[in-house]
Amino acid sequence: MSSIIPGPIARKPWGMLLPLTVLVCFGATVLYSAAGGSIGTYAKSHLIRFALFLVMAFIIARAPRELVKFAAFPLYVAVTVLLVLVEALGAIGGGSQRWLDLGFIVLQPSEFMKPAIVLVLARFYDTLPIAMTASWRALIPAGALLAVPAALVMLQPDLGTALAITFGAVVVMFLAGLPLRWFIGAGAAGMVIAPLAYLFVLHDYQRNRLKIFLDPESDPLGTGYHITQSKIAIGSGGMFGKGFGHGSQSHLNYLPEPHTDFVFATMAEEWGLMGGVLVLSIFFLILRWGTRVARNAPDRFSGLLASGMVATMFFYVAINLMMVMGLAPVVGIPLPFMSHGGSSMLTNMICIGTLMMVDRWSRRGGMVA
Amino acid sequence: MALGSKQHISSATLRSSFDRRSVVIGALQGGLGVLLAARMGYIAVVENEKYQMEAESNRVNLALIPPRRGWILDRNGAPLASNRADFRVDVIPDRMLDPEREIHTLGGLLQLTTIQLQDLRDKIAGASGFQPVEVASGLDWDRFASVSVRLPDLPGVIPQRGYTRYYPTGPAVGHLIGFVGPASAEEYRQEHTPLLVTPGFKLGKDGLEKQFERQLRGEPGARRSEVTASGRIVRDLETREDVQGKTIQLTIDGPLQDYAARRIGLESGSVVVMDCLTGDLLCMASMPSFDPNSFSDGIGRLEWKMLADDDHVPLRNKVLKGLYPPGSTVKPMVAMSFLEAGLDPEETTVCAGGLRVGNRVFHCWNHRGHGQVNMSKAIYQSCDVYFYHFAQRLGMDVIAPMAKRLGLGQEFPLPVSSQFFGTVPDPAWKLRKYGKPWASFDTVNATIGQGYMLANPLQLAVMASRLASGNNLMPRLLLDKTPPRPASLGFSADHITIIRNAMNEVVNGGGTAHRAALPIQGIKMAGKTGTAQVVSLNVSSGKGGVWKHRDHGLFIFFAPFDNPRYAGAVVIEHGGGSGAAYPIARDVMTFLFDPAKGMDALHKLEAGWGGTAKERLAGEYATLAQEYGVDVPRAPVDVADIARAGDAEARAAAVAAAAQAEANVEAASSPTRIEGEP
Known part of the structure; x- marks a missing residue:
C-alpha cells in the first residue's frame, strides 16, 4: 500500500x-x-x-509546534482586543453587536475565542511549573484568562458562545490535573448558586x-x-x-x-x-x-x-x-x-x-x- | 487520589492523571451520545404515531364550507329567500393578537363608518371568542382583495367567498320568513358541531327560516388543504362539495305579499288572503316590519333603536300574534248560526237605536235606529239590535259552536313557532275562567264581537273563507302538488247564498263599505266591516286623538261574491275604524285580479308616504345615523333574543287585549256604547 x-x-x-x-x-x-x-x-x-x-x-x-506555542498568547490577546472592539463599536452604534465588518470579510471574534481559549490555557499549563499544578497559581491566572472573554461575550449577549468557551476551558483545566475537589466544590457551589441566580439574577x-x-x-x-x-x-x-x-x-x-x-x-x-x-x-x-x-x-x-x-x-x-x-x-x-x-x-x-x-x-x- | 498529595506531583503523575481523566471525559461523551441516540429512538419509534399525527394536523387544514341554504319559493317559483354569491370578511376574536389595531385597519380597508365600527366592536365584545363575527359581506372585489393581501398583518381575519341570504322583497316577508344569523353561544351549546362556528355559516333565527332549519340547511362541504405555518394554502388536497339545502315552496304569492305589505303603508296592521278552494295562504303580511337582509349580520345599535322605539311594534307578527276583538266582522258568522238554528232570514225586528237587556240598555251604533231590520239588512247595515234581539232568543249555545266551526279560537297546523288563538267565550269557559255564570249581556256582547271574544287576523280570514265556500278550509303554507279537498261544513246552499248576498250588499249595495267596491268590471267583492274598541268611551271616542286610543279597524272579505275564489281579512291597529281597513282590502284584491290597476293605486299612495317600506326603513336609518351617530345604547347580543323580545311584546299585548275585553264587559254594565260599529 x-x-x-x-x-x-x-x-x-x-x-x-x-x-x-x-x-x-x-x-x-x-x-x-x-x-x-x-x-x-x-x-x-x-x-x-x-x-x-x-x-x-x-x-x-x-504549523510547527514552537510557532504555535509562541503564538498562543499573542493570538489570545488579539482575539480579546477584537472582542473589546466589537463591544465598543456596538456601544457607539447603539445596540449590541457580534460582528466586525472589515469590508472584505465579516468577522465574529467570539467564534475565534473558542479555539483561542483552549490554545492559551494549554500553553499556560505547559509553562506552569509542574509542582504548582495543585496551587492557586494554577487556577487564578487561568480563571482570569477565561473570565475576560467569557464576560465580553456575555455582554453581547451570547450565552451559548460564552458557555462553549467556558466548557472548552474547564475541560483543559480538568485535564491539566487541577485538584478534583476544586471541580467538585465548583459543581456544588453551582448547584447552590443556580437557584439563587434563577430567582434574583435572571x-x-x-x-x-x-x-x-x-x-x-x-x-x-x-x-x-x-x-x-x-x-x-x-x-x-x-x-x-x-x-x-x-x-x-x-x-x-x-x-x-x-x-x-x-x-x-x-x-x-x-x-x-x-x-x-x-x-x-x-x-x-x-x-x-x-x-x-x-x-x-x-x-x-x-x-x-x-x-x-x-x-x-x-x-x-x-x-x-x-x-x-x-x-x-x-x-x-x-x-x-x-x-x-x-x-x-x-x-x-x-x-x-x-x-x-x-x-x-x-x-x-x-x-x- | 494521587493529585491530592502536592509533594508527589511530577510529569509522570500528571500524564497518568491526564490519561485517566481523558477516559472519564470520553466515557461521559460516549454516554451522552448513547443517551441522545436512545432519546431519538424513543421520539422517532415509540412516539412515532403521536408525532406523525401532530405533523399531519399541522400540515393539513380542514375547512368546512358552509352549505348553501335552500331557497324559499313562492307558489309560482319566484324566490322569497335566495342566496347571493359575495365576498365577505369575518374575524375570530380569539385569534386576533391586537384586536383594536386590527379593527382599525379593517375599518380603513373596508371603508367602514364609525357606526359600523361601533357595531362591530359590540359584536366582538358579545361573541364568545371562538365564534366568527361578521365584519362585512357583499363586498366588491377591490375591498375584498385589499384585506386579502394584508392578511399576514391581520391574524384572525378570514376573508372568503361565500353566500349571503337575500330576501328580494325585504320587509314584506320579514315576519313570515324570518331571518338568519350566526349561531349564538346558546345554540352552539345545544348543537355542538364545528359547522356552527364556521365563518359564514348562518342558521334560521325566526319565522320559517327557523322552522325549516333542518330542511334548509343542507350538508356542509369540506376542503382539505395543505397549509404553511403562517396559514398560507399551498395546495388543495381534496374538496367535498357542499350539498345545498332543500328548496321549500310556499303557498304564498310573492308579489301579492309584497303588494299587501306595501299597501299597509304607514299603518300598523296585517293582511291575510286565502284561496277559497284549497285554503292556500296567498298572503300573510304584517307591517311595519324589519328588513331581514340587514339582520343577517347581527343587529346594530341604530337598527335596534328603530325597532325598540317604534310604537307600531315592528317585531310582532300581527297575523299570528295580534289578538283583536273581532267586532262586527262576526255578524255574518252569527247570522249563519241563526240560519242553521232555523231562524227565518226574513223575520224582522225593529231597531230603535237600542235594546233593553235585563236592566241595562244596549245601544246600536246608529243611535237613531235602523227601523225594520231583517237578516240581510242587519248584516249590510251592521245593525246591532237585530243581533241583540235574536241572540237572546237562540242563545250562546248556537253562536259559540258556529264561531269555533268557522275557525275562531282555533289553532291551525302551520309551521310557525307560535300563534295566539284568542277566545270564543261560552258559559262553560266563563265559569272555568272567572267562576261566574254566563249572563245575557255576555251573549249580547259576543254577537257583536266584543266582550271576551278575541281573534287573530288569520282566524278572521279563515272565517271569511269558510263562510264564503261552505267548506272546512284549513290554511296551509307549504305547497304540495296534490291540492287538499276540504270537506263541506254541511251548511245548506241557500244559507250560504243568503250570507254571500248580504255581504255583497255591504260593499256593493247600501252597506257600510261602499267605498270598498272593486274598480273591476264583473268582479264583485263581498265583505264585512268591523270596529273594535280599544279603550272605554270615557277615555276616547276612538275616532281620533291619541293613536294608541283609537279603535282598531277590521274587514273580512271574499271575491267574487257569487263564486268565491279568494277570501281574507285586514286588521289595522288603531286605524280609527273599519274605514282604515277596507280600502286596503279593495286594493289588495284589485291587485290580485288586475295587477296593473292595483300598482297604480299603490304608487300614488307611496308618493305621499315617502317611498316603499324598504325605502322608508333605509331613510329612517339614515336620519337616525345623522341624528345620533354612535351615541345610541347597545343592542342585545343575540338576534334570537330580539325575536323573543318580539314574542314577549306580542304576548303582553294579547294579555292587555284580554284585559281590555274584560274592561269592556264591565263597561257594558253601565249604559254606555258597546256597539259594533261599521
Whole structure:
C-alpha cells in the first residue's frame, strides 16, 4: 500500500477525513431539501466553505509546534482586543453587536475565542511549573484568562458562545490535573448558586425561557413552539423518514430555522432514525479520532490543546442535539458540519486543523524518537 | 487520589492523571451520545404515531364550507329567500393578537363608518371568542382583495367567498320568513358541531327560516388543504362539495305579499288572503316590519333603536300574534248560526237605536235606529239590535259552536313557532275562567264581537273563507302538488247564498263599505266591516286623538261574491275604524285580479308616504345615523333574543287585549256604547 500511495497522502488521517466528508455532503443534501430543492440557496455555499476551510485546516496542520506555542498568547490577546472592539463599536452604534465588518470579510471574534481559549490555557499549563499544578497559581491566572472573554461575550449577549468557551476551558483545566475537589466544590457551589441566580439574577424573559424548556407545551405558539415543532419533525420521521424532499415540517415552515439550528430535525424528518444514527456515528468517529490524537499527543501542551479542541466540537454537537430533542433550552448553537453558516464551520475546521496538526506532531515525534 | 498529595506531583503523575481523566471525559461523551441516540429512538419509534399525527394536523387544514341554504319559493317559483354569491370578511376574536389595531385597519380597508365600527366592536365584545363575527359581506372585489393581501398583518381575519341570504322583497316577508344569523353561544351549546362556528355559516333565527332549519340547511362541504405555518394554502388536497339545502315552496304569492305589505303603508296592521278552494295562504303580511337582509349580520345599535322605539311594534307578527276583538266582522258568522238554528232570514225586528237587556240598555251604533231590520239588512247595515234581539232568543249555545266551526279560537297546523288563538267565550269557559255564570249581556256582547271574544287576523280570514265556500278550509303554507279537498261544513246552499248576498250588499249595495267596491268590471267583492274598541268611551271616542286610543279597524272579505275564489281579512291597529281597513282590502284584491290597476293605486299612495317600506326603513336609518351617530345604547347580543323580545311584546299585548275585553264587559254594565260599529 504505502509503496503505491505517496507518503504525504497516505499519512493523512483518512479515518477522520472520510467520515467528515460524508457528513458534510449529507449536510449539503439536507440543506438542498430544506431550500425546497435548490442547490444555490444553502448547499452550494456549504460545500464551498467546507472545501476552503479544509484547505485552511491543512495549512494549520503544517504549523510547527514552537510557532504555535509562541503564538498562543499573542493570538489570545488579539482575539480579546477584537472582542473589546466589537463591544465598543456596538456601544457607539447603539445596540449590541457580534460582528466586525472589515469590508472584505465579516468577522465574529467570539467564534475565534473558542479555539483561542483552549490554545492559551494549554500553553499556560505547559509553562506552569509542574509542582504548582495543585496551587492557586494554577487556577487564578487561568480563571482570569477565561473570565475576560467569557464576560465580553456575555455582554453581547451570547450565552451559548460564552458557555462553549467556558466548557472548552474547564475541560483543559480538568485535564491539566487541577485538584478534583476544586471541580467538585465548583459543581456544588453551582448547584447552590443556580437557584439563587434563577430567582434574583435572571431577567423575567430568561426565567420564562427556562420554564418553557421544562414544559414546552405551556407555550405552544411562543418559544416552546420551536421545541415542540422540532420534536414533531423528529418523531414523525420514524425509523426511515418520510423520504428525501418530503418533510412537511420543514417545507411548510413549521420548523423554525430548518437550515441552521434545527437542521438535525430537518434531516431526521426525511431520513428517520437511520439518518440520525448515521450522523451520531460519524460524530462518534470524528470525536474518537480526536480523543486518540489527544491521548497519543507527544507532550503536555499538545495533549491539552487536542483535548480542548475535541471538547469544543463535542459541546456544539451535544448542546445542539439536546436542544432539538427537547433536552436543553433553545440556545442558538448550530450543529457542526451540517448547519448552514460560515462561523460554525470555520471554528470547527480550526479545531479539525489543530487536531491534524497535533496528529502530525505526534507522528514526527514518534519518528524522531 | 494521587493529585491530592502536592509533594508527589511530577510529569509522570500528571500524564497518568491526564490519561485517566481523558477516559472519564470520553466515557461521559460516549454516554451522552448513547443517551441522545436512545432519546431519538424513543421520539422517532415509540412516539412515532403521536408525532406523525401532530405533523399531519399541522400540515393539513380542514375547512368546512358552509352549505348553501335552500331557497324559499313562492307558489309560482319566484324566490322569497335566495342566496347571493359575495365576498365577505369575518374575524375570530380569539385569534386576533391586537384586536383594536386590527379593527382599525379593517375599518380603513373596508371603508367602514364609525357606526359600523361601533357595531362591530359590540359584536366582538358579545361573541364568545371562538365564534366568527361578521365584519362585512357583499363586498366588491377591490375591498375584498385589499384585506386579502394584508392578511399576514391581520391574524384572525378570514376573508372568503361565500353566500349571503337575500330576501328580494325585504320587509314584506320579514315576519313570515324570518331571518338568519350566526349561531349564538346558546345554540352552539345545544348543537355542538364545528359547522356552527364556521365563518359564514348562518342558521334560521325566526319565522320559517327557523322552522325549516333542518330542511334548509343542507350538508356542509369540506376542503382539505395543505397549509404553511403562517396559514398560507399551498395546495388543495381534496374538496367535498357542499350539498345545498332543500328548496321549500310556499303557498304564498310573492308579489301579492309584497303588494299587501306595501299597501299597509304607514299603518300598523296585517293582511291575510286565502284561496277559497284549497285554503292556500296567498298572503300573510304584517307591517311595519324589519328588513331581514340587514339582520343577517347581527343587529346594530341604530337598527335596534328603530325597532325598540317604534310604537307600531315592528317585531310582532300581527297575523299570528295580534289578538283583536273581532267586532262586527262576526255578524255574518252569527247570522249563519241563526240560519242553521232555523231562524227565518226574513223575520224582522225593529231597531230603535237600542235594546233593553235585563236592566241595562244596549245601544246600536246608529243611535237613531235602523227601523225594520231583517237578516240581510242587519248584516249590510251592521245593525246591532237585530243581533241583540235574536241572540237572546237562540242563545250562546248556537253562536259559540258556529264561531269555533268557522275557525275562531282555533289553532291551525302551520309551521310557525307560535300563534295566539284568542277566545270564543261560552258559559262553560266563563265559569272555568272567572267562576261566574254566563249572563245575557255576555251573549249580547259576543254577537257583536266584543266582550271576551278575541281573534287573530288569520282566524278572521279563515272565517271569511269558510263562510264564503261552505267548506272546512284549513290554511296551509307549504305547497304540495296534490291540492287538499276540504270537506263541506254541511251548511245548506241557500244559507250560504243568503250570507254571500248580504255581504255583497255591504260593499256593493247600501252597506257600510261602499267605498270598498272593486274598480273591476264583473268582479264583485263581498265583505264585512268591523270596529273594535280599544279603550272605554270615557277615555276616547276612538275616532281620533291619541293613536294608541283609537279603535282598531277590521274587514273580512271574499271575491267574487257569487263564486268565491279568494277570501281574507285586514286588521289595522288603531286605524280609527273599519274605514282604515277596507280600502286596503279593495286594493289588495284589485291587485290580485288586475295587477296593473292595483300598482297604480299603490304608487300614488307611496308618493305621499315617502317611498316603499324598504325605502322608508333605509331613510329612517339614515336620519337616525345623522341624528345620533354612535351615541345610541347597545343592542342585545343575540338576534334570537330580539325575536323573543318580539314574542314577549306580542304576548303582553294579547294579555292587555284580554284585559281590555274584560274592561269592556264591565263597561257594558253601565249604559254606555258597546256597539259594533261599521
